[in-house]
Amino acid sequence: MPASINLRTGLPALLLTGLGFLFSQCSSSPAEKNDMAETPVNEEIRYETVRVTASRPTTELSLPGELESYYETDLYPRVSSYVKALHADIGDQVRKGQLLAELEAPELTANLTEAYSKVKAAEAQFEGSRGIFQRVLRTSRTLGAISPADLQTARTKAISDSLGIVAANAHYRSVQQLVSYLKITAPFTGVITDRRLSPGAFVGPGGQNGIPILKIKQLDRLRLRIAVPETYLGDIRTGAPVQFSVRSFRNQTFTGKISRVSNNVRPETRSEMVEIDFPNPGGKLKPGMFASVRLPVSSSGKGSLYVPKSAVTSTMDRTFVQKIVNGKAERVTVQKGDDAVGQTQVFGNLKAGDIILKTASDDLADGTAINTQLVGQ
Known part of the structure; x- marks a missing residue:
């Protein structure tokens, strides 16, 4: 059967139908175009680099x-005690050896008194034993009055008591040194830059021993x-x-x-x-x-x-x-x-x-x- 002919265009009807279909696809709606454009594109990030x-x-x-x-230090207490008084604060200019803080520890004061009394007791004991030895020595000059053993005993006693004085004095000086730690002085001339504690605070082992009382800088x-x-x-x-x-x-x-x-x-x-x-x-x-x-x-x-x-x-x-x-x-x-x-x-x-x-x-x-x-x- 021959193809029908469109009388106005002179083209076959079937060819016109195909052209119409193509035009309809090309003139699709904007929404349809957006749907096609939404296909994801894998674009990688590139970092800019330069040469050194x-x-x-x-x-x-x-x-x-x-x-x-040039010098700076934290001032810590050396003995268990309480802060009695502070004589310097932040910003104060201080000189080497200046008294900065006073601490109090009654037991140390008592120990110092006890150590001093032991020194005096040792001295008295030595005076007695030395006197005995001197008398025994004089008596021993008389033939047969004193046995050599008694003379040696008196001599040994006097020497022992003299060494007791040395030991008592050493103990006294050690306690005296501990008591001196109750006064904190400036190790060098400088400025107090920090104060952490106040009077009444307990310092030393078992207390706030990790906190310095003062900080000083030159x-x-x-x-x-x-x-x-x-x-x-x-x-x-x-x-x-x-x-x-x-x-x-x-x-x-x-x-x-x-x-x-x-x-x-x-x-x-x-x-x-x-x-x-x-x-x-x-x-x-x-x-x-x-x-x-x-x-x-x-x-x-x-x-x-x-x-x-x-x-x-x-x-x-x-x-x-x-x-x-x-x-x-x-x-x-x-x-x-x-x-x-x-x-x-x-x-x-x-x-x-x-x-x-x-x-x-x-x-x-x-x-x-x-x-x-x-x-x-």
């Missing part, structure tokens, strides 16, 4: 430091401690001048001298602890202040390493960057140095060309496999 770069050696190294008092001489990276240890010389500044006095520079070098490199930071003594007459600077130290160096080795500031992050226990090794993020402990424009100088187990995360993330644990994309700095 090296710069020319510097002639002055900027390092953070902390001021500490202020007229301070220590500045800095960690110098291993790269620059060859430039450290005892007696070399060092300049530093503190936030409290932004427009003022202070100068000290390198006094001690620990001669030990810490493996976790690859740095060595250096101490700088600083005379502080008047107590202008305070222990605990952070300082920015400018250390003259002339390293002739490889250049310093720099990374973006965002690549360095700090936690409670360390400062680190995250190095990419075989597609996995690994934390590398570093120490920060100078800050340049958008860059931070770092010291640690890194080398130029290592790939690290451009922005460190504390949420990434060591050994986490990640997808990375190397970008320019």
Whole structure:
């Protein structure tokens, strides 16, 4: 049977039916298109990475430091007693040997009196035995008046009683030393920075023996401690001048001298602890202040390493960057140095060309496999 022909178009009816079906599929509703577009696409997160770069050696190294008092100590009681009186409080300037606190212990006072009475008793006993020996000795000069055994007995008794005086005196001095602990004096000239107890508190074994009564710090001489990276240890010389500044006095520079070098490199930071003594007459600077130290160096080795500031992050226990090794993020402990424009100088187990995360993330644990994309700095 021949196919029917549409009189207006001149096309076969069957062909028109097929074209209509195609047009109807192309003009489907927006909702239907959205349903088709909702097919999930597996797009993986890519972390931006950069290469560690090296710069020319510097002639002055900027390092953070902390001021500490030259001497500081907690003052604890040495005997079981009660706090009788406090003669110093927080902020008081005290001199070496100054009375700071008085304690009381009645049993110690009684022991001292008893020990003193034993000394006097021993002295009296020795006086008696010595007198007897002297009389026996004089009598023994008369032939047959005193037997040699009696003379030896009197002599031995006198010697024994003399040694009793020595023992009694030793015991008395030991008790006297314990009683002296009831007066707490300043071990050096400084400032009282803390007071924990009040009059009436029981101190010593069985009481609040773990709490110091007072804390004293020396202020007229301070220590500045800095960690110098291993790269620059060859430039450290005892007696070399060092300049530093503190936030409290932004427009003022202070100068000290390198006094001690620990001669030990810490493996976790690859740095060595250096101490700088600083005379502080008047107590202008305070222990605990952070300082920015400018250390003259002339390293002739490889250049310093720099990374973006965002690549360095700090936690409670360390400062680190995250190095990419075989597609996995690994934390590398570093120490920060100078800050340049958008860059931070770092010291640690890194080398130029290592790939690290451009922005460190504390949420990434060591050994986490990640997808990375190397970008320019």
